[in-house]
Amino acid sequence: MEGYAGRIGRVNLSNRSCSIEPLNYEDARLFYGGRGLGAKMLFDELQPGVDPLSPGNKIILMTGPLTGTPVTAANRYVIITKSPQTGLFLDSYAGGWFGPELKFAGFDALVIEGVSPHPVYLLVEDNRLSIRPAGHLWGKRAYETETAIKKELGDEDTRVAVIGPAGENLANLAIVQNDYFHQAGRGGAGAVFGSKRLKGIAVKGTGGIKINNPARLVAYLAGPVENKFSGTGGGLLGSVADRMKYGTPFTLNITNAIGILPTRNFFYGQYDRAEEINAEAFRRKVVVADKSCYACSMACTKFSRARTGPYKGAEVGGPEYETNALFGANIDNPSLEAIVYLNRLCDDLGLDTVGAGNVVGFTMECYARGLITSNDLGFTLNFGDVAAVAELLEMMAYRKGLGDILAQGVRTAARYFGQNSETFAMHIKGLEYPAYRPGPVSPGFGLAYAIAERGACHRRAWPALAEQQLPPFSTAGRAQLVKMLYDQRIPWHCGVNCDIGVQVPGLGFAEAAEMYSAVTGREVTPADMQLLADRVATICRCFNLREGATRKDDTLAPRSFMPEEIGPGKGKSLSKDMLDTMLDEYYALRGWDREGVPTGETLVKLSLDAVAEKMAQLGFKPARGINQGIKGEEYRGAQINGR
Amino acid sequence: MVRKLMVDSSICTGCQYCEIICSLHHSKAGEVNPKKARIKIVSDILHGKDKPVVCRQCQQPVCLAACKFKAIYIDTKLGIALVDTARCTGCGTCVESCPFGAMFFDPVENVALKCDLCGGEPQCVRFCRTFPHTGYPALAYVEPRQWATRKQGTVRPGEPYHDTD
Ligand code: SF4
Numbered sequence: 001m002e003g004y005a006g007r008i009g010r011v012n013l014s015n016r017s018c019s020i021e022p023l024n025y026e027d028a029r030l031f032y033g034g035r036g037l038g039a040k041m042l043f044d045e046l047q048p049g050v051d052p053l054s055p056g057n058k059i060i061l062m063t064g065p066l067t068g069t070p071v072t073a074a075n076r077y078v079i080i081t082k083s084p085q086t087g088l089f090l091d092s093y094a095g096g097w098f099g100p101e102l103k104f105a106g107f108d109a110l111v112i113e114g115v116s117p118h119p120v121y122l123l124v125e126d127n128r129l130s131i132r133p134a135g136h137l138w139g140k141r142a143y144e145t146e147t148a149i150k151k152e153l154g155d156e157d158t159r160v161a162v163i164g165p166a167g168e169n170l171a172n173l174a175i176v177q178n179d180y181f182h183q184a185g186r187g188g189a190g191a192v193f194g195s196k197r198l199k200g201i202a203v204k205g206t207g208g209i210k211i212n213n214p215a216r217l218v219a220y221l222a223g224p225v226e227n228k229f230s231g232t233g234g235g236l237l238g239s240v241a242d243r244m245k246y247g248t249p250f251t252l253n254i255t256n257a258i259g260i261l262p263t264r265n266f267f268y269g270q271y272d273r274a275e276e277i278n279a280e281a282f283r284r285k286v287v288v289a290d291k292s293c294y295a296c297s298m299a300c301t302k303f304s305r306a307r308t309g310p311y312k313g314a315e316v317g318g319p320e321y322e323t324n325a326l327f328g329a330n331i332d333n334p335s336l337e338a339i340v341y342l343n344r345l346c347d348d349l350g351l352d353t354v355g356a357g358n359v360v361g362f363t364m365e366c367y368a369r370g371l372i373t374s375n376d377l378g379f380t381l382n383f384g385d386v387a388a389v390a391e392l393l394e395m396m397a398y399r400k401g402l403g404d405i406l407a408q409g410v411r412t413a414a415r416y417f418g419q420n421s422e423t424f425a426m427h428i429k430g431l432e433y434p435a436y437r438p439g440p441v442s443p444g445f446g447l448a449y450a451i452a453e454r455g456a457c458h459r460r461a462w463p464a465l466a467e468q469q470l471p472p473f474s475t476a477g478r479a480q481l482v483k484m485l486y487d488q489r490i491p492w493h494c495g496v497n498c499d500i501g502v503q504v505p506g507l508g509f510a511e512a513a514e515m516y517s518a519v520t521g522r523e524v525t526p527a528d529m530q531l532l533a534d535r536v537a538t539i540c541r542c543f544n545l546r547e548g549a550t551r552k553d554d555t556l557a558p559r560s561f562m563p564e565e566i567g568p569g570k571g572k573s574l575s576k577d578m579l580d581t582m583l584d585e586y587y588a589l590r591g592w593d594r595e596g597v598p599t600g601e602t603l604v605k606l607s608l609d610a611v612a613e614k615m616a617q618l619g620f621k622p623a624r625g626i627n628q629g630i631k632g633e634e635y636r637g638a639q640i641n642g643r
Numbered sequence: 644m645v646r647k648l649m650v651d652s653s654i655c656t657g658c659q660y661c662e663i664i665c666s667l668h669h670s671k672a673g674e675v676n677p678k679k680a681r682i683k684i685v686s687d688i689l690h691g692k693d694k695p696v697v698c699r700q701c702q703q704p705v706c707l708a709a710c711k712f713k714a715i716y717i718d719t720k721l722g723i724a725l726v727d728t729a730r731c732t733g734c735g736t737c738v739e740s741c742p743f744g745a746m747f748f749d750p751v752e753n754v755a756l757k758c759d760l761c762g763g764e765p766q767c768v769r770f771c772r773t774f775p776h777t778g779y780p781a782l783a784y785v786e787p788r789q790w791a792t793r794k795q796g797t798v799r800p801g802e803p804y805h806d807t808d
């Protein structure tokens with residue numbers, strides 16, 4: 001099969017050994033690549049119950065057969081690991097150029113195990129792997145680290161992924177950042193890097209990626225795919241044009257209108273100053289240039305600069321919608337210039353802007369309610385106080401004072417603060433809500449959040465708009481919709497493609513099947529894409545079940561069940577019964593039982609016989625209580641002290 | 644007036660589609676390899692700048708004059724300089740001589756890589772997107788005069804998309 005590099009690099013940091021293994025093509029036929037193949041490898045290789053920050057956890061950095069090819073937005077890599085934040089399955093994606101470069105260097109994937117005694121970084125060069133010292137880089141912030149590695153290697157075109165101080169200090173909110181402005185943001189992959197004392201990965205490749213049928217692929221891209229972008233009216237589809245002009249921040253107009261824009265720690269679903277941070281304001285005030293990742297002509301990275309005010313001069317590739325919402329409406333900050341600044345600061349510290357924005361909103365609410373005071377913090381923390389937020393972010397990345405707790409995420413913070421603060425701690429399975437606020441106007445988003453295996457996540461199914469066509473304030477049709485939207489993304493998550501780059505023009509199973517076929521030379525059909533989606537959803541589920549997750553974990557934060565104060569859903573609420581109804585329906589559609597456990601029949605139908613065997617050995621029962629993501633303390637303490 | 648590949652760096656998004664398609668089109672093995680492309684995007688990611696660099700198809704090619712092995716010749720069909728790979732020794736003199744840094748090099752095959760306009764149908768321009776808000780692509784196969792007039796009036800007030808500070 002073409003498209004694949006055919007090799008997996010395995011690195012054990014404990015004994016400094018590097019080896020190269022052939023890709024298992026049998027697995028690749030079933031799981032394709034990226035999320036699917038990575039999930040299979042993680043399920044097979046990880047000891048159940050392993051502490052996410054212990055040497056036993058692994059970083060499986062995957063590309064897919066489409067990565068680096070001309071296929072629309074085929075620019076991603078995904079880090080598959082056990083999340084320190086949820087103790088469950090984590091797949092965290094990033095765009096840019098790093099993923100394609102790994103393929104050009106001859107690798108489909110890297111598997112990183114063990115823990116290094118000293119800080120190191122990994123160098124991948126045309127079929128060679130080497131471990132290099134990073135003592136001189138340890139402590140440096142992310143942007144500086146990337147530049148330093150490029151300088152050291154004497155090649156500006158090297159693609160580099162790094163962690164910042166937050167990752168070194170094992171913050172659950174720590175990201176991996178590559179190509180300066182691209183982040184594998186959610187779930188704490190940066191902390192797993194930090195736990196292994198892995199400061200980064202540098203990749204240089206001069207090889208090519210073989211395409212089975214280039215003429216077929218190029219003709220398909222220039223024809224049917226291009227027609228998807230332009231729609232029937234000629235020119236460009238309106239939705240595509242909006243994303244090209246405003247990037248993801250266009251979403252803010254939608255969520256504010258529907259009433260699901262998180263405002264003041266998700267208390268409200270609409271922001272009274274939204275027009276100061278909406279798509280038009282964004283383009284007018286801060287956007288400087290349209291930037292794309294590899295092989296994507298959407299250019300949703302809007303390079304931005306604060307042109308006025310106290311943060312004048314701050315620049316960032318972004319911000320994305322999530323950041324505008326969570327560091328805007330959610331903390332009651334109507335200044336886009338301040339958002340650009342905070343975005344850059346988070347990146348540099350190595351913090352996830354989504355998780356951090358959520359935690360900051362939560363902390364502000366705690367402060368407003370008097371659960372914490374300026375004595376606890378050393379300063380006041382009113383909603384909208386950007387300077388205080390900057391201070392708080394530094395404390396989180398360096399684990400100073402209260403920042404030590406906050407860096408572990410909102411679940412841990414709520415446990416620490418107590419006093420009922422868990423009722424407004426916005427997370428699922430330990431992962432902070434991104435910038436969508438499920439509620440009576442969006443029950444489907446509630447379901448999408450609840451069933452996402454990495455915790456509250458908007459990138460598995462995105463029913464925000466489609467749901468508005470269904471009967472309002474009802475669960476009708478939500479399970480079917482969410483499953484369909486979730487499944488549609490899976491071929492791309494295995495590709496690995498950017499789901500925005502393909503979803504906005506509406507590329508579905510048919511397009512995926514055609515492009516997989518043209519690239520790999522193995523003819524696959526839309527029905528094969530559906531099978532792949534079901535298979536991947538189910539193996540991820542099995543991973544979580546094995547770690548002790550149950551139906552009880554497929555829920556929402558208590559605040560999501562409260563009646564709406566304002567907006568289109570005023571006075572109404574999303575009830576637990578509604579969620580239960582949707583879960584029952586969703587599990588049934590998946591061929592899982594009422595507890596969300598895939599039946600033996602389903603597993604066999606999906607060619608997951610080996611998984612079925614392992615699950616049977618466990619009696620299909622949860623093996624242990626759900627890992628609450630705080631077991632890592634032991635290792636954290638040992639590592640921080642041992643440095 | 645002959646048509647050329649014209650570029651506008653202020654619009655270039657750095658998507659590399661041009662490099663990707665160029666490399667695939669010229670590859671005998673059916674491989675994508677942007678490092679073998681005959682167009683190169685020189686990027687300064689940190690400052691949001693991307694600059695497409697491609698042969699200007701000089702009337703009196705500096706590269707042709709520089710080559711001591713007569714490996715660069717004027718093609719009769721399009722009237723542009725092309726590299727005769729059989730004669731090219733891989734010495735790199737042409738690469739150094741090009742005032743635009745637009746002659747590239749394939750270290751594996753050990754030959755100079757020059758834009759050949761794909762024989763008159765440049766493939767890169769097919770994939771360089773025209774954004775609705777800018778009205779024209781970063782890369783086009785047009786007469787230089789045409790390009791200059793197209794450019795006028797496309798920067799609309801209130802819609803900055805390139806560095807004005
Ligand atoms: S295809 Fe166009 S926008 Fe993309 S890198 Fe090339 S010149 Fe720039």
Ligand code: SF4
Pocket residue numbers: 697698699700701704705706707724740741742743744745746757
């Ligand atoms: S390679 Fe350089 S010198 Fe030669 S024709 Fe092109 S622009 Fe002119």
